[in-house]
Amino acid sequence: MTPTVLAISAAYVVIGVLLLTAALGSRLAWWVKAAAIVVTSLFFIEATGDNVWLTIGRIRSPSGRIIQRRYKGLRYEQYRGLEGKGGQASDTLEIFHTRNGREVRGGGGIAPDVALPAAVALPVWFTLASDSGFDDAVSDSVAPLLAADAASQLRWANSPAEWHTRLLEPFLARVHDHLHTATAPDSALAARLSRILALRAAEFRWGVDAGSEFALRTDPDVRAAMGYWPRIQDLLASRKQ
Numbered sequence: 001m002t003p004t005v006l007a008i009s010a011a012y013v014v015i016g017v018l019l020l021t022a023a024l025g026s027r028l029a030w031w032v033k034a035a036a037i038v039v040t041s042l043f044f045i046e047a048t049g050d051n052v053w054l055t056i057g058r059i060r061s062p063s064g065r066i067i068q069r070r071y072k073g074l075r076y077e078q079y080r081g082l083e084g085k086g087g088q089a090s091d092t093l094e095i096f097h098t099r100n101g102r103e104v105r106g107g108g109g110i111a112p113d114v115a116l117p118a119a120v121a122l123p124v125w126f127t128l129a130s131d132s133g134f135d136d137a138v139s140d141s142v143a144p145l146l147a148a149d150a151a152s153q154l155r156w157a158n159s160p161a162e163w164h165t166r167l168l169e170p171f172l173a174r175v176h177d178h179l180h181t182a183t184a185p186d187s188a189l190a191a192r193l194s195r196i197l198a199l200r201a202a203e204f205r206w207g208v209d210a211g212s213e214f215a216l217r218t219d220p221d222v223r224a225a226m227g228y229w230p231r232i233q234d235l236l237a238s239r240k241q
Contacts, residue, residue: 050119051219065096065104114235116224120188125181129171132178138171139200146205153206156198157217163194171197 043052059067096104129135146152156162168190172183185193195218203211216222228235 051215061096061104062099114224114228116221119220120186120192122192123183123185123189125175125179125183126193128179128181129175134171134174134178135197136200138167138174139197140204142166143201143204146201148205153202153210156202156205157214160191160194160198163198164190167197167201168194 041054043054045052061067098104146156171193172185175181175183199211199214199218202214
């Protein structure tokens with residue numbers, strides 16, 4: 001596990017502890033209890049800036065429901081046959097109830113209260129460019145030009161237009177010149193590519209911890225989740241958890 005992975009893992013642990021402390025005595029205590037027993041391992045994909053959470057333990061909600069599809073009694077071929085399918089088909093006959101009385105069954109997973117859109121897919125040419133070191137070359141050339149003080153570090157995390165001009169444009173030009181590939185990313189892809197390059201620059205200029213902080217500050221899913229946080233009571237009420 002690299003220092004970057006450890007740093008980001010620690011950041012998520014700190015966030016989890018803070019949420020746990022704030023919510024254990026509130027109406028959200030049941031939700032925190034369910035979330036706290038989720039056993040996961042975090043993998044950070046440095047080339048894309050993605051965080052991949054892999055569940056490595058069985059999850060039992062406070063009502064006693066196990067959310068994974070059943071494994072016992074299945075032959076290997078049967079288990080592999082469920083690959084890529086939802087868990088609804090393996091729901092148990094036993095009925096559980098949430099705190100507010102909603103019926104749930106085991107094995108069907110947990111539906112999110114708010115479904116966030118999936119990140120835009122990276123094109124094939126980005127993998128070739130990254131393997132060739134074009135992304136690191138551009139980011140590492142810009143990073144030393146950034147001021148070393150904390151204010152500049154914070155400003156960098158909030159300057160997507162600057163990422164585009166100083167990083168993305170020369171990166172795309174290098175891809176075009178060396179790979180002879182036409183690159184015309186739409187706004188969503190351009191934003192993702194710019195963030196990947198800016199994350200590398202932040203880590204190069206201010207260190208691994210700064211890179212981890214940048215990843216958290218600029219993560220679109222984290223920002224979306226924080227935007228929903230003030231409305232969490234309304235969301236829970238509407239879902240009748």
